[in-house]
Amino acid sequence: MSDKFSVIGKRQTKLDAPLKATGRSQFTDDVVLPGMLHGKIVRSNIPRGKILNIDTSKAEKLPGVMAVITHKDSGGVMVGPDQQLLCDDMVHYIGDEVAAVAAVDGDTAYEAAELIKVEYEPMPALLSIEEATAPDAPILKQYYEDNYADDLNLNYGDVDKAFSESDHVREDEFISYPSHNCFAELHGVLADYSLPGKLTIWTPNQTAILIQKGMARNLGISESNVRVCSLNTGGAFSGRGTVRPHHLIAALLSKKASRPVKIIATSDEEFIICRSGGKNRLTLKSGVTNNGTLKVIKADHLYDCGAYVETQFIMPTIVGATLQMLFKVEAFRYKGQLVYTNNAPYFFHHGGGLVPSQFAFGQHLYLIAQDLGMDPVDFKLKNAFDKGETTLNDTHYASCGLKECIKKAARKSGWNRKYGKLPPYKGIGIGCGVMSSGGKGMFQHDTSAAFLKIAEDGKLSLFTGLPDMGQGSHTTMAIIAAETLGIAADDITVISGDTDIAPYDVGAFAQRGTFTTGNAVKIASLDAKKQIAKTASEKLGVKPASLIFRDRKVYPKGAPDKAISFEDVVFDTLNCMEGRFIMGRGFYNTPTTKAALAYSFGAQIAEVEVDPETGIVKLLKMTVAHDVGRAINPLAVEGQMDGQVFSGMGQTLFEECFMEGGQILNQSRIDYKLPRPYEVPEMEHIIVETNDPYGPYGAKEVGEGPIACNPHAIAMAVSNAIGYTMKELPLTPERVLQAIRKKNRIS
Amino acid sequence: MKRILSLKVNGNSYEVAINPWQTLLDVLRNELGLIGTKKGCDIGTCGVCTVIMDGKAILSCLTLAIECEGHTISTIEGIGTAESLHPVQKSFIENGAVQCGYCTPGIVMTAKALLDENPKPDDDEIKDALSGTFCRCTGHIKIMEAVKKVSQPEDEEKSNV
Ligand code: FES
Ligand code: FES
Numbered sequence: 001m002s003d004k005f006s007v008i009g010k011r012q013t014k015l016d017a018p019l020k021a022t023g024r025s026q027f028t029d030d031v032v033l034p035g036m037l038h039g040k041i042v043r044s045n046i047p048r049g050k051i052l053n054i055d056t057s058k059a060e061k062l063p064g065v066m067a068v069i070t071h072k073d074s075g076g077v078m079v080g081p082d083q084q085l086l087c088d089d090m091v092h093y094i095g096d097e098v099a100a101v102a103a104v105d106g107d108t109a110y111e112a113a114e115l116i117k118v119e120y121e122p123m124p125a126l127l128s129i130e131e132a133t134a135p136d137a138p139i140l141k142q143y144y145e146d147n148y149a150d151d152l153n154l155n156y157g158d159v160d161k162a163f164s165e166s167d168h169v170r171e172d173e174f175i176s177y178p179s180h181n182c183f184a185e186l187h188g189v190l191a192d193y194s195l196p197g198k199l200t201i202w203t204p205n206q207t208a209i210l211i212q213k214g215m216a217r218n219l220g221i222s223e224s225n226v227r228v229c230s231l232n233t234g235g236a237f238s239g240r241g242t243v244r245p246h247h248l249i250a251a252l253l254s255k256k257a258s259r260p261v262k263i264i265a266t267s268d269e270e271f272i273i274c275r276s277g278g279k280n281r282l283t284l285k286s287g288v289t290n291n292g293t294l295k296v297i298k299a300d301h302l303y304d305c306g307a308y309v310e311t312q313f314i315m316p317t318i319v320g321a322t323l324q325m326l327f328k329v330e331a332f333r334y335k336g337q338l339v340y341t342n343n344a345p346y347f348f349h350h351g352g353g354l355v356p357s358q359f360a361f362g363q364h365l366y367l368i369a370q371d372l373g374m375d376p377v378d379f380k381l382k383n384a385f386d387k388g389e390t391t392l393n394d395t396h397y398a399s400c401g402l403k404e405c406i407k408k409a410a411r412k413s414g415w416n417r418k419y420g421k422l423p424p425y426k427g428i429g430i431g432c433g434v435m436s437s438g439g440k441g442m443f444q445h446d447t448s449a450a451f452l453k454i455a456e457d458g459k460l461s462l463f464t465g466l467p468d469m470g471q472g473s474h475t476t477m478a479i480i481a482a483e484t485l486g487i488a489a490d491d492i493t494v495i496s497g498d499t500d501i502a503p504y505d506v507g508a509f510a511q512r513g514t515f516t517t518g519n520a521v522k523i524a525s526l527d528a529k530k531q532i533a534k535t536a537s538e539k540l541g542v543k544p545a546s547l548i549f550r551d552r553k554v555y556p557k558g559a560p561d562k563a564i565s566f567e568d569v570v571f572d573t574l575n576c577m578e579g580r581f582i583m584g585r586g587f588y589n590t591p592t593t594k595a596a597l598a599y600s601f602g603a604q605i606a607e608v609e610v611d612p613e614t615g616i617v618k619l620l621k622m623t624v625a626h627d628v629g630r631a632i633n634p635l636a637v638e639g640q641m642d643g644q645v646f647s648g649m650g651q652t653l654f655e656e657c658f659m660e661g662g663q664i665l666n667q668s669r670i671d672y673k674l675p676r677p678y679e680v681p682e683m684e685h686i687i688v689e690t691n692d693p694y695g696p697y698g699a700k701e702v703g704e705g706p707i708a709c710n711p712h713a714i715a716m717a718v719s720n721a722i723g724y725t726m727k728e729l730p731l732t733p734e735r736v737l738q739a740i741r742k743k744n745r746i747s
Numbered sequence: 748m749k750r751i752l753s754l755k756v757n758g759n760s761y762e763v764a765i766n767p768w769q770t771l772l773d774v775l776r777n778e779l780g781l782i783g784t785k786k787g788c789d790i791g792t793c794g795v796c797t798v799i800m801d802g803k804a805i806l807s808c809l810t811l812a813i814e815c816e817g818h819t820i821s822t823i824e825g826i827g828t829a830e831s832l833h834p835v836q837k838s839f840i841e842n843g844a845v846q847c848g849y850c851t852p853g854i855v856m857t858a859k860a861l862l863d864e865n866p867k868p869d870d871d872e873i874k875d876a877l878s879g880t881f882c883r884c885t886g887h888i889k890i891m892e893a894v895k896k897v898s899q900p901e902d903e904e905k906s907n908v
Contacts, residue, residue, distance in 0.1 A: 017840040018832065020848030021855060023783020023823030030782040184787055184795060184849035184883050234785075234849030235883045267788040470847025470884045635843045639885060643846065646886025669792040669881060677877040677887045 006550050007483040008697055011635040015475045015490060016468070020232075027232050028188045028202045029264050036190070037066050039253050039263035040109040041246065042099040042116045043272065044091035047125035047342040047662030048140075051089055051098065051118060058115040059101055064108035067257035068116070070099045074252055077218055082141060082149075083308040083345075085218070085248050091120065092140070092307035093344050094662045095272030097245045102253040102261045125342035127662050129281060129304050132341045140307075140340045149309045149338040152316035156324065156392035157331030162296035166287025170368050173283045174360035176729035178304075179655040181276040181349050182674055185234020188264035191250035199251055200227045206236035206469050207507020212499045214243030219251060230497030236469040237350035237647070238704070239274055241509050242311055246273060268667035275657060275664065276349035278304035278312075278341075280356040282319075284364040292374050294327050294383045301336040301357070306345035312338050315346075317441070319357040321595070322708070325391050325434045326402070327365075327383035332392050342662050350644070351707040352509075354433075355651040359729045362431050362712025367725050375419060376430055376716065377410050380603075384432070387690070395594055399690040399700070401627030405603035406432065408686050413605040413623040419720075425610045427721025431712025432603045435705035437629075437695070438596030439510020445589045446510075446596070448517040449503035450524040452481065452584040454532075456574055458552065458567030460485070460492045462524075465505025466517040467497055471703055472636035473513040477521045479632050480696050484525035485532075486549030487566055511701030514632060515598055516588055518696035524586025531582050532566075535573040539564060590694075598692045600700040602626040604645070606713040610721045612740055615733030617718050619649050619679070622710065625686035629700035638685050640702045645683065648710035650675045653718075656730050673732075723747075753816055756781065757825025771815055772796045772807035775822060783823040783852050787881070794880035797853035798822045804860035804876075823852035826859060834897050835859050844893035846884030854880045858894045867898050 019025040056068045071088035079085055087098050099116050103109040126132040126140060132147040140147055163169055189203040199221070205211050208228040216223040233240065246263050254261040265273050281302040287295045301319060305312040316336025324332040349355065369379040385391070387400040409430070410416070418428045440446040452462045462481050468474040474494040482489045496502050505517055532554070533544035540547070542556040555563035573580050590597050605623040610616070624641045631637045654673040658665040666672045691698035711729070718736065719725040724743035728735055749764040756779060763778045772789070775781045775798070784807060787795025791809040798807045799821045827833030832840070835858050845851050854877065861868055861876035868876065873894050882890060 011843075013840050013843065014845060016848070017845040018829040018836075020845045020851050021836040021839050022827060022829050022832070023781075023852045024829065025848055026782070027785065027849060029786060030776075032777075182881075182883060184793070184847060184881065185785075186787070232848060234847045237883070264786075267790050267792065470849075472846070639843045639846055639889060642886040642888040643884045644886075646888065647883070668790065669788055674881070675886075676879075676881060677874045677891065680874070680887050680891055683888055 005483055006486065007479050007489055008630065008632050009634065012475055012479055012489050012633045013635065014472050015478055015494065025232050027185055027234055028190055028204055031190050031202050033192060033260040036260045036262055037102040037104060037257055038106040038109045039100055039102045039250055039261045040113040041097055041249060041263065042113050042118065044094060044096040044098055046091065046120050046122050047094050047127065049091055049120040049122040051087060051091060052121055053119040054099060055117040056099060059112040062108065062112045062115060064104040065101055065112045066104065066259060067102040067253050068099065069252050069256060073256060077248060079218065079245050079248065080308055080310055085245055093342050095344050096307065097249065100249045100253055102257050125662055127342055129279060129302050129339045129341065132339050147340045149305050149340045150313045152320055152336040154320045154332065154334040159296055159298055159331040159333045162331040163287045166295050167290040168371060169285065169287045170371060171283065171285040172364050172367060172727060173281065174363065174727045176280040176356035176359065178278055178657040178659065179276055179349050179651055180271055180657055180672060181237050181239045181274055182669055182672065183235040186265045186270050187246060187273045189247050189250045190260060190262040191254045192260040193251050193254040194258045194260060198225055198227065200229065201247060201251065202229045202231060203247060204233035204240055205230055206233065206240045206467055206509055208467060208497060208499050208502065209465060209505060210241060210507055211243055215247060215251065218243060218248055228499045230467045233467060233469040238348035238352045238509060239276055241507065244273060271657065271664050271667040272344055274347045275306065275344040276347050278306055278343065278346035282357060282360040284360060286364065286368060288368055288372065292372055292379050292382050294329050296331040297323055297329050298333045299323055301334065303336065303338050304341050304343060304346065305338040306341060306343045308345040309338065310345055310347060312346050315353045318352055318354060321393060322354065322434060323361060324393060325395060326385065326432055328385060329392065343659065349651065350647045351704055354708050355648060355711045356729055358433060358708050359652060359711040359715050363715055363719065363725055363727060366716045366719065377406060377415055380430065380432055381406055395599065397599055398694060399598065399629060399692040400601055401688040401690040402432065402601035404688050405601055405625035405627055408688065409603040409605045409623045409625040412684055412686060415605060425612050425721050427608050427717040429606050429713045429716025429720055430603060431709040431716065433705055433708025435511055435600050435701055435708055436596035437515035437598040437600060437701035438512045438590050440590060440592065440595050443506065446506060446512060446516055447589040448505045448520040450517065450520040450586045451503055452524050452528055454528060454570050454582045456571050458487065458491065458570045460487065461495055462492050462521065463495045463502055464517055464521065465496060465502040466513050467508050469508060471640060472633065473508060476514055476632050476636060477517060480518050480521045481525045483697065484522055485529055487552050511703040511705065513703065514699050514701060515695050516590060518699060519588035520586040522586065522696045523588060524584035527586060528582050528584030531580065532569050532573055535576065536564065536569045597694045598629065598700045600627050600629065600702065600705040602705050602709045604709040604713040606710065606717040608714065608717040608721055610718060610736060615737035615740065617653050617731060617736060619681040619714060621682040621684065623684040623686065624706060625688055626702055626706055627688040627690050628702045629692035629695045630689050630698035631687045632697065632699050634687060637687055637702050641685055641706050642683060644707035645710055646675055648707045649679065649714055651730060652711045652714045653731050656732065752812060754820065756820045757822060765812055767813050769812050770808050771810040771812045774812040775807060781822050781824055785849055785852055787849065794857060795850055795853040797856045799856055799860050802860065802863060804857045823856060833859065835862065838893040838897045842889050842893040842896060844885055844889040850880065850882040854882065854890060862898060
């Protein structure tokens, strides 16, 4: 890295790491308010049925119980268009919220919840896509004609013509099973609605503003009457973006009891609050020419969205878009359908739901490459997008390092020496991904605002609405401000996470933080810089435009010996006759009608070993190349790569919620197999910098791009190792053994 | 019936009235205000609540507080401060082993217990010791690195080459 930058590109440790490593950082459960009560939710224990009676009398009489609520108290409060906060006449899945209590301590709340007796009349439940789409299936929702909750149809180019002109056409069906996010921090909320007119809530989240809006809308109160405090968040991974029932229930309990109420999920309840991933059925059909040019892709996607539609409608949008944004095609058709069942409502797992579709897409392309007798790396390079090209859905790539990522990952991993030449049960695979740096579409805009002030000692307070859930966004924002103002990242305190204070920011999802909020922070810093430059130019007798801000100094270009300290210029500005206060204001709304202006790309190469006796797969090494535009903080970029490789590996190889009768059978972090230290692979990081013209200092996302690549890479490596291309996810030992057996039968 | 419990935590003595079924985790957090130890599951599946008792890493959510009388307990607050960090804490910070930070106190304590007993663990010994921990953000990759670097500081690594 040249010394063009003084802060950007250095390995900056996280500004909040010392607090976290010494146990001083606070999370929701650490907040205790005077008079605080503990809440407990009573949930349905059948997947579908009528509620005949709810008897709360015993619970209400239990000493220490301060509030009991049922649908009678929640009135018309809805969680979503098809979801009542507390069920009145019907329950739709095991876990559906029916009643809730608040008591002086957790034990009393549990006891009271047990005392609430709900009488049900069970009804036949539909527990799979197949059952729910059968012609004679009962219709689960009033006002619907079938069990399709939502659909999306995309059609670009002449699909039929492109198929008829293809030399080779292939169709495959892929299935993936539900999985769960398993955040380190359990779901929880502390709500204080004891004073009329103001509801304050503390909850782990990745967007305070959407939580604020959701609370206000669902409770029918004004947005300014809701204050959301974010503190720290123990992982979010696309799963903490909206208001969930427990938030609203805590608010209603608090209102009724006139005291603050805390609800923290239990370990097994966690799997009900946030089941992350319904079953997917994705059929892919593609046409290619004999020389390996991909011409057309057609996708049919069925998705079990569970009992209610929360944010699942985004899933087809994401899958439909990404399937035609990685490799060039002439024509594309996508039909995505969400299917209502009586399973728990699906909520995002890490990767925004892309792991299943990227697995399917990767395996499908691998099968095509094998049909053509082509090396998968060559096949990908032949069809990959380039900088300056535009996709069928009119997405323009102002920067694109896809081919560079593929080439660098292949070279570094020794692909040519290994592919097709490894001993039995060792395999290698490549996966690619594309990811937007922004999420326009959720709103008309994709806005972030930032402001900052500077104190006499030259230290800066940066206000942003972007939460830091561990990805290090606060440090990234501090680096961008520090670079712009020529100071150090640790001169900056980032203040965020309180909607009464923080400026507007849509939040930390759709990989928009570095790009969108980063741009806002840069603009705010430039604004402040202008104000400081005025004083400095008076002192140094040069035009503001020829001033350099660097290393906590300000000097005329080419004359560092004339430098005055940043602190002195700030002091003089604040203490001048006019009493100028330094306030930087920045605002950025991506100027596009598309999801984003910048897209990141990646390629990963996985090397695996399969034990043919047990079917257990070990990911030995992952070579990760990612085009991040510019690495603002390489240490954090690597951290993002590591976490996503690990999580993608978990979803690809192990993680599955076993469902029976609408019940998740493995509701704990031991029964639900997830990767731990024994599964740590060797990592090779390759940061590709393409300097995006719109990104702050050229930066794009790295928040979910890497996870779009690895299911693809790992599944292919396993298939390569056993000589059989697997079509069901996750690739658990049972499925791998079955595949090995099938392969042996064939050969 | 509550009873009075004397506890020695981080070198300080405490007397608290507790119910016999309260866990050490509950007492540390809710009676002593030591919220640095986090609750990740409360059923012994995640390692987030790890503290050190008599030199051994234990899960405070599976330990009844009442059994801890007469034992020496140390928690994340007791091993270092932001101004004067324990080497494990320092290494976690410097090597990017902290992301959301929810798992961090438990893993730092687990690593400290390992290194106190075995200052030069090899990779397998580190994995064995940390096998009950769980980090959803870092993929354990930089955590492994951080623990290794405390036991094999950079310059020593070089002179070994
Ligand atoms: S909280 Fe003790 S092991 Fe999870
Ligand atoms: S840093 Fe988030 S779980 Fe470990």
